[in-house]
Amino acid sequence: MGSGTLVVLGSGTSNGVPTPGKEYPEEYLAEPKNHRTRSSVCLLGPTGNVLVDCAPEMRIQLVRERIYDIDSVLITHTHADHVMGMDDLRAFCLKYQREMPIYTAPRYQEDIRRIFPYAFADFPPGIWVPRFEFREVPDVLEVGGMSLRLFWVEHGKVPCLALRVNNVAYITDVSSISDENVALLQGLDTLILDAVRYAPHPNHFHYERALEVAAEIGAKQTFFTHLSDDYDHFRTDSELPSGINLAYDGLRVPF
Numbered sequence: 001m002g003s004g005t006l007v008v009l010g011s012g013t014s015n016g017v018p019t020p021g022k023e024y025p026e027e028y029l030a031e032p033k034n035h036r037t038r039s040s041v042c043l044l045g046p047t048g049n050v051l052v053d054c055a056p057e058m059r060i061q062l063v064r065e066r067i068y069d070i071d072s073v074l075i076t077h078t079h080a081d082h083v084m085g086m087d088d089l090r091a092f093c094l095k096y097q098r099e100m101p102i103y104t105a106p107r108y109q110e111d112i113r114r115i116f117p118y119a120f121a122d123f124p125p126g127i128w129v130p131r132f133e134f135r136e137v138p139d140v141l142e143v144g145g146m147s148l149r150l151f152w153v154e155h156g157k158v159p160c161l162a163l164r165v166n167n168v169a170y171i172t173d174v175s176s177i178s179d180e181n182v183a184l185l186q187g188l189d190t191l192i193l194d195a196v197r198y199a200p201h202p203n204h205f206h207y208e209r210a211l212e213v214a215a216e217i218g219a220k221q222t223f224f225t226h227l228s229d230d231y232d233h234f235r236t237d238s239e240l241p242s243g244i245n246l247a248y249d250g251l252r253v254p255f
């Protein structure tokens, strides 16, 4: 199985951190790791890169991380923070002169057609629009020289796509994981897991719940993601049990 690197493009909750319209102490703002773009990761594989979600800051995230190629895209679900960067995929459609393969559930394909109808309309050549080609989500996706084990978790009332690649797993936006999928997550070196905020949340693991689930799964290292401004990076990090840390934008995890 090919090895590679998972790059945390964004580690922030849906409104981003810092959140516009809200004042923060200067010390909070001075810490770069308290600046969280919306949640997304990129898998850099031996022969290709897979983008997982298209946050509103996708363009900025890829430029920041010096990632110049995206071969396929996985969309975990269609809440705005996970799809609103999809228009910027047109840069890659132009670069390669082809459609971008988009792996997601049929229900989410419908949403994407509704949000970006122009990505499916006929345009004369030379018009710069994104082009999406939907693909079914298999249990195992062979892409970029990687073998991705894909599975669905509950995110409130909707499903959210999660993945394992070698000994690393990424689970954003989750309120419940089935026992069957917990079993899939044994023997991990690194787990990246939703821990949206301190207070309980109907659609997400909150801090205490994420700690419980992280202990249950037992990865050697867990990083919490999809983080709100409840978390002051170094203060929270110093309070977490050993082997559990906050993710941050730009974190790189080998797999």
Ligand SMILES: [Zn+2]
Binding pocket: 013, 014, 039, 079, 081, 082, 173, 226
């Ligand atoms: Zn989200």
